[in-house]
Amino acid sequence: xxxxxxxxxxxxxxxxxxxxxxxxxxxxxxxxxxxxxxxxxxxxxxxxxxxxxxxxxxxxxxxxxxxxxxxxxxxxxxxxxxxxxxxxxxxxxxxxxxxxxxxxxxxxxxxxxxxxxxxxxxxxxxxxxxxxxxxxxxxxxxxxxxxxxxxxxxxxxxxxxxxxxxxxxxxxxxxxxxxxxxxxxxxxxxxxxxxxxxxxxxxxxxxxxxxxxxxxxxxxxxxxxxxxxxxxxxxxxxxxxxxxxxxxxxxxxxxxxxxxxxxxxxxxxxxxxxxxxxxxxxxxxxxxxxxxxxxxxxxxxxxxxxxxxxxxxxxxxxxxxxxxxxxxxxxxxxxxxxxxxxxxxxxxxxxxxxxxxxxxxxxxxxxxxxxxxxxxxxxxxxxxxxxxxxxxxxxxxxxxxxxxxxxxxxxxxxxxxxx
Amino acid sequence: xxxxxxxxxxxxxxxxxxxxxxxxxxxxxxxxxxxxxxxxxxxxxxxxxxxxxxxxxxxxxxxxxxxxxxxxxxxxxxxxxxxxxxxxxxxxxxxxxxxxxxxxxxxxxxxxxxxxxxxxxxxxxxxxxxxxxxxxxxxxxxxxxxxxxxxxxxxxxxxxxxxxxxxxxxxxxxxxxxxxxxxxxxxxxxxxxxxxxxxxxxxxxxxxxxxxxxxxxxxxxxxxxxxxxxxxxxxxxxxxxxxxxxxxxxxxxxxxxxxxxxxxxxxxxxxxxxxxxxxxxxxxxxxxxxxxxxxxxxxxxxxxxxxxxxxxxxxxxxxxxxxxxxxxxxxxxxxxxxxxxxxxxxxxxxxxxxxxxxxxxxxxxxxxxxxxxxxxxxxxxxxxxxxxxxxxxxxxxxxxxxxxxxxxxxxxxxxxxxx
Numbered sequence: 001x002x003x004x005x006x007x008x009x010x011x012x013x014x015x016x017x018x019x020x021x022x023x024x025x026x027x028x029x030x031x032x033x034x035x036x037x038x039x040x041x042x043x044x045x046x047x048x049x050x051x052x053x054x055x056x057x058x059x060x061x062x063x064x065x066x067x068x069x070x071x072x073x074x075x076x077x078x079x080x081x082x083x084x085x086x087x088x089x090x091x092x093x094x095x096x097x098x099x100x101x102x103x104x105x106x107x108x109x110x111x112x113x114x115x116x117x118x119x120x121x122x123x124x125x126x127x128x129x130x131x132x133x134x135x136x137x138x139x140x141x142x143x144x145x146x147x148x149x150x151x152x153x154x155x156x157x158x159x160x161x162x163x164x165x166x167x168x169x170x171x172x173x174x175x176x177x178x179x180x181x182x183x184x185x186x187x188x189x190x191x192x193x194x195x196x197x198x199x200x201x202x203x204x205x206x207x208x209x210x211x212x213x214x215x216x217x218x219x220x221x222x223x224x225x226x227x228x229x230x231x232x233x234x235x236x237x238x239x240x241x242x243x244x245x246x247x248x249x250x251x252x253x254x255x256x257x258x259x260x261x262x263x264x265x266x267x268x269x270x271x272x273x274x275x276x277x278x279x280x281x282x283x284x285x286x287x288x289x290x291x292x293x294x295x296x297x298x299x300x301x302x303x304x305x306x307x308x309x310x311x312x313x314x315x316x317x318x319x320x321x322x323x324x325x326x327x328x329x330x331x332x333x334x335x336x337x338x339x340x341x342x343x344x345x346x347x348x349x350x351x352x353x354x355x356x357x358x359x360x361x362x363x364x365x366x367x368x369x370x371x372x373x374x375x376x377x378x379x380x381x382x383x384x385x386x387x388x389x390x391x392x393x394x395x396x397x398x399x400x401x402x403x404x405x406x407x408x409x410x411x412x413x414x415x416x417x418x419x
Numbered sequence: 420x421x422x423x424x425x426x427x428x429x430x431x432x433x434x435x436x437x438x439x440x441x442x443x444x445x446x447x448x449x450x451x452x453x454x455x456x457x458x459x460x461x462x463x464x465x466x467x468x469x470x471x472x473x474x475x476x477x478x479x480x481x482x483x484x485x486x487x488x489x490x491x492x493x494x495x496x497x498x499x500x501x502x503x504x505x506x507x508x509x510x511x512x513x514x515x516x517x518x519x520x521x522x523x524x525x526x527x528x529x530x531x532x533x534x535x536x537x538x539x540x541x542x543x544x545x546x547x548x549x550x551x552x553x554x555x556x557x558x559x560x561x562x563x564x565x566x567x568x569x570x571x572x573x574x575x576x577x578x579x580x581x582x583x584x585x586x587x588x589x590x591x592x593x594x595x596x597x598x599x600x601x602x603x604x605x606x607x608x609x610x611x612x613x614x615x616x617x618x619x620x621x622x623x624x625x626x627x628x629x630x631x632x633x634x635x636x637x638x639x640x641x642x643x644x645x646x647x648x649x650x651x652x653x654x655x656x657x658x659x660x661x662x663x664x665x666x667x668x669x670x671x672x673x674x675x676x677x678x679x680x681x682x683x684x685x686x687x688x689x690x691x692x693x694x695x696x697x698x699x700x701x702x703x704x705x706x707x708x709x710x711x712x713x714x715x716x717x718x719x720x721x722x723x724x725x726x727x728x729x730x731x732x733x734x735x736x737x738x739x740x741x742x743x744x745x746x747x748x749x750x751x752x753x754x755x756x757x758x759x760x761x762x763x764x765x766x767x768x769x770x771x772x773x774x775x776x777x778x779x780x781x782x783x784x785x786x787x788x789x790x791x792x793x794x795x796x797x798x799x800x801x802x803x804x805x806x807x808x809x810x811x812x813x814x815x816x817x818x819x820x821x822x823x824x825x826x827x828x829x830x831x832x833x834x835x836x837x838x
Contacts, residue, residue, distance in 0.1 A: 038562060038828040055474040057825035062558075065826065068600035075600060077562035077828075094567060128829045139481075143457060143496035148513060181487035181494060390809060406476035407484065409457045409496075410547045 005030040005072075006332060009090055009099035011080055011266065013040045013063045016105035016298030016317035021073055023325020027332060031073040032097055034090070038062055038077050041128060042382055044314060045391075047164065049131035050256075051171040052139070052407040056128045058391050059382070080106070083269040085291050101293045103324055104280075106264035108299040108312060110257055111277065118233040122255040125164060134256060136409045138172070141253040143409070145185045153189040157238045157252040159230055160259030161196035162203070163349040166213060168256050169194040170351035173220040192222045193250065195240060196259075197229040202349060202357070204311070209357040212366040216355040230259070261312065263300045270294065275302045284339040286324055292337075295324045303340070310342045314381070319343060350374045424449040424491075425751060428509055428518035430499055430685065432459050432482045435524035435717030435736035440492055442744020446751060450492040451516055453509070457481055457496050460547060461801055463733060464810075466583065468550035469675075470590040471558070471826040475547045477810050478801070499525070502688040504710050520712045522743055523699075525683035527718040527731060529676055530696065537652040541674040544583060553675060555828045557591070560672040562828070564604045572608040576657045576671040578649055579678030580615035581622070582768040585632060587675050588613040589770035592639040611641045612669065614659060615678075616648040621768060621776070623730070628776040631785040635774040649678070680731065682719050689713065694721045703758040705743055711756075714743045722759070729761045733800070738762060769793045 006029045010017045013035040021033050039060040048054040064075045078092035083104070090097045110124030123130050123137075141154055158169040172192050179187035194201070194217065201217075201224060202210045217224055225240075231247060232239035238255055241247045263278035272288040273281045279302035282288060286295045286303070298317035303310045310316050319342060327337035346360030348370065356370035365373075382388045425448045429436045432454040440452050458479040467473040483494045497511035502523070509516045529543030542549050542556075560573055577588040591611050598606035613620070613636065620636075620643060621629045636643055644659075650666060651658035652674055660666045682697035691707040692700045698721035701707060705714045705722070717736035722729045729735050738761060746756035765779030767789065775789035784792075801807045 037830075038558060038826070055476040056827055056829060057474040060827055062826040064600040074602045076566050077559075078566055092566070128827070132829070139457060140496075147495050147497050147511070179483075181483040183493045390812065393809065393812065406474075407457070407481040408475055408479055408547070410475060410551070411456075 006100045006328075007032070007098060008101045008103065008328065009034065009097050010103045010105060011035075011090065012105035012107055012264075012298070012300075013037075013066075013075075014043070014105060014107045014298060014317060015314045016107075016321040017103065018063075018066065019318045019321025020103050020105065020295075020297065020325050021067065021070070021321075023322050024072070024328060025070050027072070027325070027329050029072055029101075029328065029332070032076060032099075033063065033067070033073055034076045034078050034080060034092065034097065035063055036077065036079040037127070038064070039128075040066060042378075043126070044378060045382075046125050046128075046131050047167040047171060049128065049406070050125055050134040050138075050168065051175055052135055053171070054391060055406050056132065060128060080266055080269075083266065085270060085288075085294050088293075099293075101295070101328055103295045103297060104266055104270065104300060105296075105298045105317070105321065106266040106300050108261040108263050108277075108279075111260035111262035112257065113260065115233075118257065121235045122159065122233045122238075122257040124257040125168065132408075132410065134254070135406075136411075137254045138175075139407050139409050142179060142182065142185065142187055146182050149184050151185055153186075153191055154253040155191045155193060155251050157193045157195060157250060157255045159195050159233075159238070159255060159257050161194050161198070161201035161224065161226065162258060163347075165194055165196070165256075165258035166201065166217065166349055166351050168258060169222045170217060170220050170355060173217075173222045174352045177221075193225060193252075194222050195225045195228050195230065195238070197227070199227050201226060205347065205349070205357065205359060206364065209359055209364055209366065213349060213351060213357045216351045216357075216366070220352050220355065261299065267296070267300050270296070272296075277302075285327060285337045286320060286340050287337075295327075297321055297324055303342075305342050313347075315345050316342055348374045348377065425519045425747075426451070426517060427520045427522065427747065428453065428516050429522045429524060430454075430509065431524035431526055431683075431717070431719075432456075432485075432494075433462070433524060433526045433717060433736060434733045435526075435740040436522065437482075437485065438737045438740030439522050439524065439714075439716065439744050440486065440489070440740075442741050443491070443747060444489050446491070446744070446748050448491055448520075448747065448751070451495060451518075452482065452486070452492055453495045453497050453499060453511065453516065454482055455496065455498040456546070457483070458547075459485060461797075462545070463797060464801075465544050465547075465550050466586045466590060468547065468825070469544055469553040469557075469587065470594055471554055472590070473810060474825050475551065479547060499685055499688075502685065504689055504707075504713050507712075518712075520714070520747055522714045522716060522740075523685055523689065523719060524715075524717045524736070524740065525685040525719050527680040527682050527696075527698075530679035530681035531676065532679065534652075537676065540654045541578065541652045541657075541676040543676040544587065551827075551829065553673070554825075555830070556673045557594075558826050558828050561598060561601065561604065561606055565601050568603050570604055572610055573604075573606075573672040574610045574612060574670050576612045576614060576669060576674045578614050578652075578657070578674060578676050580613050580617070580620035580643065580645065581677060582766075584613055584615070584675075584677035585620065585636065585768055585770050587677060588641045589636060589639050589774060592636075592641045593771045596640075612644060612671075613641050614644045614647050614649065614657070616646070618646050620645060624766065624768070624776065624778060625783065628778055628783055628785065632768060632770060632776045635770045635776075635785070639771050639774065680718065686715070686719050689715070691715075696721075704746060704756045705739060705759050706756075714746075716740055716743055722761075724761050732766075734764050735761055767793045767796065 008031045010033045042059040045059045082091040176187045176190040227243045228240040267280045280296040297320035299312040323340045348358045350356040354368045357366045358370035427450045429452045461478040464478045501510040595606045595609040646662045647659040657669045686699045699715040716739035718731040742759045767777045769775040773787045776785045777789035
C-alpha cells in the first residue's frame, strides 16, 4: 500500500464498518480497519448462542478472514483510547493511526442507566462472551437445583421487552420444555418473566402486532409484566416498583438485561454534540459538524429523518456503511457527498419456534410466516457461506428434534488481555 | 427410582464412565453419574478446537442429553471432595452419595512433574476451556505482531512428542500457512518446534512408523528436537538442556504442554496403592484390593497385561467401562466377575491434513490412508448424530478450502464457580 493514497481509518467492524470497507473495495484508498475483537459478530443471533441453539463460531466471522481478498485494507486488532479530529489521528494502545477520512462505527453497549453495579448479576447481550456467560448461568441453574434437590420452580427474569428481550424470553420458555433427563426437578415448571417499565411491549411496533406478540408470548408460557420499573437487582432477586409506587421483590435464578443501550464511549472523543444516550448528532451526510472527513455511522450515530430517528438496527448500519463508502468514492472522483436516506425495510421480531411478528413495507403478519421470513432473512445476511450452511442444518435439526446441542457450561479462566 | 435397587455411583463421564452407564441401561440398578463438567468431551479432537477447526459444541455432548432416555440414571453436576470406601459413600460439595458399587472413572490431567508454575504459560489440552484458551493465544499472537509491526517470525513450541504433541504441532504448521489477510507479517514464516526429552518421537510406536511420522512432520515444516529436556518456561521463552548438559533458551510466542499426564487426585482418596503417576493399581477384574465393589477404570487405572501396561487411551477406557457393566450385571444375576482383557485395536496418530501413521492389528500404514482411517474412526465414535454430521461437513469444507472458521478470540470474564 502506498502512503500517497487517501487514508481511510474505520473504527469498528460491526455492520456499519464492515459495509463501509466492502464498499471501498475497488476505490484507490488505503484502509485501516480497527476493532478490539478479532471477529465480526452477527449480533441478531447472539440470543441463540445464549440459549444453546448455536455455537459462537456459527455467528462470528474473523474480520481478517472476511477481508482476506480485499487488498486495500489492513485489519488491526486494537483498542482505541483517543481520537484527535484536528490532528487527524486515532490512537490505539501502542500505535497511532493518521487518517484523511475517519469512519467511526463503534456501536453501542448495554445501558444500566447509572446502575452499573447490576452488570455482574444481570448481564446483557452484546458480545460472544456475554452469550456464553448467560448460557452457562442458565444451564448451571438447573444443574444446581438438580444437585441440591431443590424442587421449587426456577424463575428467569428478562428486563426489557424490546425485540431482544422478546427473543431471549421466548427462546428460554421453549428451552425449559426441551430440558430432558432431570430426575429431581421439573424444568418445564420454570417461570419466565418479561419485565418492562413501559406500559406496552415492543414500544416501536404498531398496536395490533404488539397484541399478537403478547399472545404468542403467553402461548409460550412467558409472563409479561409491563409498567414495572426495576429498582434493584441482586444475584438472586429483582426488585420492582409498579406504577402506583408499590415495590416488590421477585426471586430470580438468572436475570438478563435487555433494557437499553448506550453509545460507545468513542462518541464522546470526537468533540461533537451527543444525545442523552451518548450518540453523536451527525449532519445529513453522516459527517460531524465542521469535520467533513469524519463520519459517524451505525448505532453510534444520531440522526432524524422525516421527524423520526433512524433506528439503531442492523439494516440502518448497513445502509450507512454503504452510503459513506459511496460518498468517499464520489469525493475522490471530484464530486460532493450526498445526504443519507434511510430506507425502512420493515421490522421483524422473533419470539420462538414458529412465533414472530413482522411489519414489512406496511404488510403486517405474524406466527409461522413471520418466523420463516425472519429465519430466511437472518440466514441470508449471515457472513460466510459455511456459516449459512451449518446454521441452516443446525436449525433444521433443532426444529425437528427440539434439540439444543450447544448446551455447554465452560468454566473459563480469566483471559489475559491480548493488547 | 427405588432405593431398594442396587445403587451404582459412577464418578466421571469420560469414555470409561459413559460406557459403564450405557452398559447398565437395562440392568435393575439405580445409577448416579457424577461429573464436575456438564458435558462428555470427545478429547481426541480437542486439538481441533485449539487450532480453530472445530467448535466446542462439535466435540462435546451434554451428559444429561446423552442419557435423556435412560431411566435408571441420575446425572449430577458435582465435584467429589472425599471418598470413603469403608462407609461406602462419596462426598460432593454439599451432597453425599451412598453406593453398593462404585466406579471411579475420573481420568487424568496434565503432569508438569512438579513445575506447576508452568501451567499458566504452557497450558495443556484436557478441557474445553484449555482448547479455547490456546486458540485465543495462538490467534492473538499473530494479531499482536501485525499491530506492532514486529515482522520477526513467531515461534510456537509444543513440549512432548506423543500423539497429542504431534497433532498439535502438525495442525499448527498447517494453520500458519492458511493464515491469510495479514499485510505486515508473514504467518507462514512462523517456526513450529516439537520438543521431547526422549531420543525419539512417538515412543510407543514401532521404529518404521516413527520414521514415517518424522518425515511427515518435516514435510509440514515442523522442527523436531528430541533429546532436549525442558528446564524452564516463561511467557516468552522455553529453556532446554541437551543430552550433553548444555542449556539454551528458545523464544516462544506460545508454548503448549503435551508432555505428560498424571491421574486425577481422586485416585489417592481410595486408600489403595497408586503408581508414580498417581494411577490406582487394580486387580485383574478392575476392582481395588479388598473392595470387590469398588472399580477403577480408564486413565485412572494401572494394570499390566501380558507384561505391558494397558495404555491410557480411549479404546481401553471404553472397553473397561463395558467390562465393568458386564461384571455388575453378572453379579446381580448371581454370577462372578471376569478378568478384564484389553483388546488392542491398534494405534493411530494423526499429524495433519492427509498425514498420519497407523498400526492396526499389525498392519502398518501412513500418509493419506492412515489419515482417512483416523478421520472415519473419529467421526464414527463422536457422540451424537448431529455432531457427526456437522463435523463431517465442517471437515469436508475445511479440507477443500483450507479454511478454519472457528478462529475466534473470545475474552472471557472469569466464570463464577457453579457448584
